[in-house]
Every structure is written in structure tokens, then in C-alpha cells.
Amino acid sequence: MAAISGPDRTRRGRETPLLAGTALLFLWPALVNGFPLIFSDTGTYVSQAMELHLGWDRPPYYSFFLLALDWGRTLWPPVIVQCVGVAWLIRRVQKAIFPGSGWRAGVALMSPLAAATSLPWVATQAMPDIFTPMMVLALAILTLDAECGRLERLVLIAVIAFAIAAHLSNLPIYAGLCLAVLLPRAILFRRSVPWFAVLAPLVAGACALIGVNLVATGRITLSPYGSTFVLARLLADGPARVTLARDCAGMNWALCRYRSDLPKTADGFLWRADSPLYRAGGPVRLIDDTDAIVRRTLRAEPGAVTRDAARDFLHQFVLFDPGSGLRPWRATAGATIRRDFVPGAVARFDRSLQARGTMRIPFVLLILDRIVAWLGIAITAGFAGVAAVRRRRATARLAVFAAIVLAALLGNAAVTGALSGPHDRYQCRVVWLAVLAAGLCLQSLFRPTLAADQQNHVGTEAGEAE
Numbered sequence: 001m002a003a004i005s006g007p008d009r010t011r012r013g014r015e016t017p018l019l020a021g022t023a024l025l026f027l028w029p030a031l032v033n034g035f036p037l038i039f040s041d042t043g044t045y046v047s048q049a050m051e052l053h054l055g056w057d058r059p060p061y062y063s064f065f066l067l068a069l070d071w072g073r074t075l076w077p078p079v080i081v082q083c084v085g086v087a088w089l090i091r092r093v094q095k096a097i098f099p100g101s102g103w104r105a106g107v108a109l110m111s112p113l114a115a116a117t118s119l120p121w122v123a124t125q126a127m128p129d130i131f132t133p134m135m136v137l138a139l140a141i142l143t144l145d146a147e148c149g150r151l152e153r154l155v156l157i158a159v160i161a162f163a164i165a166a167h168l169s170n171l172p173i174y175a176g177l178c179l180a181v182l183l184p185r186a187i188l189f190r191r192s193v194p195w196f197a198v199l200a201p202l203v204a205g206a207c208a209l210i211g212v213n214l215v216a217t218g219r220i221t222l223s224p225y226g227s228t229f230v231l232a233r234l235l236a237d238g239p240a241r242v243t244l245a246r247d248c249a250g251m252n253w254a255l256c257r258y259r260s261d262l263p264k265t266a267d268g269f270l271w272r273a274d275s276p277l278y279r280a281g282g283p284v285r286l287i288d289d290t291d292a293i294v295r296r297t298l299r300a301e302p303g304a305v306t307r308d309a310a311r312d313f314l315h316q317f318v319l320f321d322p323g324s325g326l327r328p329w330r331a332t333a334g335a336t337i338r339r340d341f342v343p344g345a346v347a348r349f350d351r352s353l354q355a356r357g358t359m360r361i362p363f364v365l366l367i368l369d370r371i372v373a374w375l376g377i378a379i380t381a382g383f384a385g386v387a388a389v390r391r392r393r394a395t396a397r398l399a400v401f402a403a404i405v406l407a408a409l410l411g412n413a414a415v416t417g418a419l420s421g422p423h424d425r426y427q428c429r430v431v432w433l434a435v436l437a438a439g440l441c442l443q444s445l446f447r448p449t450l451a452a453d454q455q456n457h458v459g460t461e462a463g464e465a466e
Contacts, residue, residue, distance in 0.1 A: 014103040015091070022087040022106070023080065025114035030124035033359050035352035036075040037125040039325045039425070040271075043336035045126065046072075050340045054216045056225045056283050057270075059209055062128040062166040074345045075126045082130045083123045085159070089137035090436060096145035097397045097440055109439045116372045117432035118322035121361070122425075125325075128166040129429040135163035135170055136408045136433060139177060142197045143404070144397045157201045164205025168223050169415050169426075171209070174202060176411040181403050227294045228283045232266035233421050234294065237308035239301040243293055246300075253289045254280035266421040309418035316417025317409070320431045322369055323361035324424035326354055376434035380405055383441040398440055405437045 030036045044055045048063035050072055069077040087110065094101050094109055113119050123130045138156040141148065148156070164170045178198060186193045209222045217224045234240035241262065248256035255262075258276030263269045269277055280286055298305055328334055334355060338346050353359035380402045387399030408430055416426035 018103045018106050019084065019087050019091060022091075022110045022114070023083040025111065026083040026087060026120045026123050027080065028114065028124075029120050030076075030079055033353045035349050035354065036079040037121065037326070037354060037359075038075075038329055038333040038337070039125060039127050040329050040332040042126045043329070043333035045128070046333070046336050046340055054212070057228075059165060059168065059212055061162065061208065061212075062131075065128075065162070065166070066126065072340055072345075073342050074348070078126060079124045086119070086123055086130060086134055086137075089134055089141070089159075092141050092145075093137055093401065093436070094440065094443075096141050097401060098443060101443075105443060109436070109443065112372070112439065113432060113435060116365075116368045117435050118320065118369055118373075118428040119432040121322040122429045122432075128163075129425065131159070131163035131166055132170055132173065132412065132429050133408075133433050135160050135174060136177070136404060136430065138163075139174070139198065140401050140404050142194055143182060144400060146194075153197055157197060157204075160201035161204040161208070164201065165208035168209070168226065169412075169419070171202070171205060171222065172415050173408065173411045174205075176415075177404060177407050178202070180407045180411070181400070185400065225283050225287055225290075227287070227290050228277070229266075229270070229420050230294050231290050232269045232277075233312070233419060234297050234305065234308075235262055235269055236264065236266040236421060237304075237312070239304045239308065240293055240297045242301060242304075243297040247296060251292075253293060254286055255289060255293070309414075312417040312422055313414045314417075316422040316427055317413040318427075319422050319424050320370075320373060320427035321366055321424045322428050323359075323366075324428075326359045326361070328355050328357045372435055373431045376436075376438040377406075377409070377431075379438035379441055380434045383437075395444055398444055401440065402437050405433045408433060 041058070044058060045063045045066055047053065048055060048060045049067035050063075054060055066075070066078050069081060090110055090113070091106055094106060098105070119133075122133075138159045142153065142156050160174065164174055182193045182198060206222060210220055213219060213221050213224050231240055234243075241259075244253070244256060244259050247253075248259060255276055258280060261276055263272060263275060269275050277283060277286070283290070334349075337349050341349070349355050383395075384399055384402035384406060387395050387402070409427075412430045413427060416423070420426070
């Protein structure tokens, strides 16, 4: 094995402090809070592995991740791993596009992400949301860097597979990315795509979901109760109410008894303790009725369903204020932490700003986040459009990354907005990717010499079309 030269050794030696410092920057909301941030769903993710139960509404793999790292003593190790992981992926994307990027370029790219985007608020929350953008970054590295080592490639595949298994929305998002970006790239531009590495995590994640549902329910399905979320969306938008009004007279659906008492919102239907969903028997017992109502609604009201889905998609695309879930969550996640964690961890949680109801995002940060996010989207879209027209070899990798990011933003809004309903936290988890892409676009503009030097590194798989 050839010895590593002095300059190469120095550059590699600087990567560790760069990643450690960046991860510390990303941790700042949790450090200010005095405890990792939580959401209502954090309670289920904590309890699934610790109390050995499988929730009807989400897979257990993120719960295993939490338990493997904290053993019910604290939530700090999981969020530290999340911050380190996302910092490493960001840096790897930068190095894949601009191999000569030094540590100063890394600091210049990642500091704005920590100071002015939703990234820290997502990464420091004990939720699987951060794995959605990590999945996108891992896919980008697999696609753009043909020189990935075998071990690194396996790690990237594992990240994607875990993301798909940890959150149900990630499977359609990832499949959409493959179809929207990689397939056209291979067909239209005749550029090779590492299909095995790209598709292997999709298969692995799907098998993980099917396997756990087969054990729990005896059914071969990706999501045995996923239609409950669709029904909630259709009731909130209106088409399912039309179905109930039209068909209840001839059907024995349990929900028909509560037609006049249906909540106005999807969240009210899904999570309120007095919701007709639970008064009629609960999502598990009602699944056959739920499937039937959803099928009849889609069949009878396709125009209304499509119109409402398009409206929810657009609403979700522009809805991304961070910190929308910074409530104490005393009856859900807070209660689970107090029940399952050791006394010392409970005491630290009770002293946190969020548990006391005083954790807030400064208004100036909310405004800055929106400005930076929209600038990032505009720059990324503009660069991708110009690159598609000019097809310059020196910026080919960056153009592909910009396309992947834009497709991820659109796909995330389509999947979450149309199926679960628009919520700030859904788009918050990915919108900062546009700021990352914009930062790389600016790097290519302010360092034209470096960008030109990449021609020898890009290779034929990312060059202009023949």
C-alpha cells in the first residue's frame, strides 16, 4: 500500500476537527434547550423498543436506533450521531463535487446551514426526520462519486435502507428520486448509474418494512394501516365525507354512526382521544372499513381528490417554519420519558426549556430561515436550468446534485402534503438542502479555477451529452 504523502495526511487530519466542530454547531438548539428536542411522536419511538410494542402508525426501526444508543438513559447519543452523520454526508457531497475543497471551504459551506436554516432544529430532534435528507445526500454521493470505496459505499447503502425502514414516507420519495433524476440521466444522457448500489437499499428497506409487518400482523404489506392516514386526509379535504353521506345508508361502516361528529382536520381525526376513529373501534379494528371507504372515494371522486392533492402539495411546498412543534408534549412524549427513563435523565428533561414551555425560536431566525430557504431554492433552480441548457462538463456533477435536491423538495411535498396533510416539520426536514446546493453553486462561481480543475475528475459518467 502506498504511503500517504504529507499534504494528504494534513488534509485528512483536518477533516476530523472540521466534522466535530460542525456537529457541535448543528447541536446548538439542543444545547440551548438543555436536552434534545422532542416531538409528540418521540414518545412512541422511545416506548416501542423499551416497552416491546409495535405502534399501528409507524415502524419500530428508529425506536431500535434510539435504544441501541441510549438504553433509556438519555437522548443525547442519538442526536449527536445524527449531527455527526449529516455533517459527514454534507462534507462528502462537497468533496464529491469539488474534490479539492479544503477545510475552509467546508466551514464556509456548513456554517450558514447551522446559523440560518432548519437543519439544526431537525438534526437535534429525537425523530427520524433527519434521515430523509441524509437519504438524499447518500443517494447523491453514490451517484456522483464513482471512486467511493467499498466500505463507504456499504455505509451509504445502509443509511438509505435505514431511512426507508424508519419512516414510511421515505420509500416513495426515494423511488421518485430514482425515476425523476437517475433514470432520465441514464436514458437521455447515456451516463452510467450504479444501479445496484442505488436499488439495493430500496429493496432492503422495503423488505424490512414487509418483514416487521408480516411478524406483527401476518400480512405481506409495506404499511398495514397506511390507508388510515389517507382517509384522514380525504375527510379533512371533503371527498370522503361525500362518500359517507352517499353510501352509509347501504353500508355497515362503524364510522357512519359518527358522520355528524367528524373533526375538521386530519390531525383531529387521527390523534384526538375522543375522535370517532377511536370511539368506533380504533384504526386496527376499522382497517377493513377504512380501506373500503378510501377505495370508493378514489373511484367516485377522482377529480376532487386530484385537485385537493395538488392544493395540499403546493401548500406543503411553501410551509417550512422550523420549531413548529416546540411544545412540552406533557401527555405524550413527556409522559413516556418520565415513565421509561432513569431518574437522572427525567430530571434533566424536566429542567429543559421545552419541558417548561419556554423554548422558542427568535422571530429574526424565522424570517432569516425563510429568506435563506427561498434564496436557496431560487439559486438551485436557476443553476440547474442554466446547466441543463449549457451542459458544461465542469459543472455536470453540481447540476445533477441540484436536480436531485429539487426533485427531493418536490417529492417530499407531494408525498407528505397529499397523504398526511401539510405540516411545517415535513418540509423543514429537507428545505435546507436547497441552501446547501446554493452554497455549492456559489462555490463554483467564486472559485472558477477550482471548478475548471474538476474536468479531469468528473469522468465520462457526469459529462455533457454526446
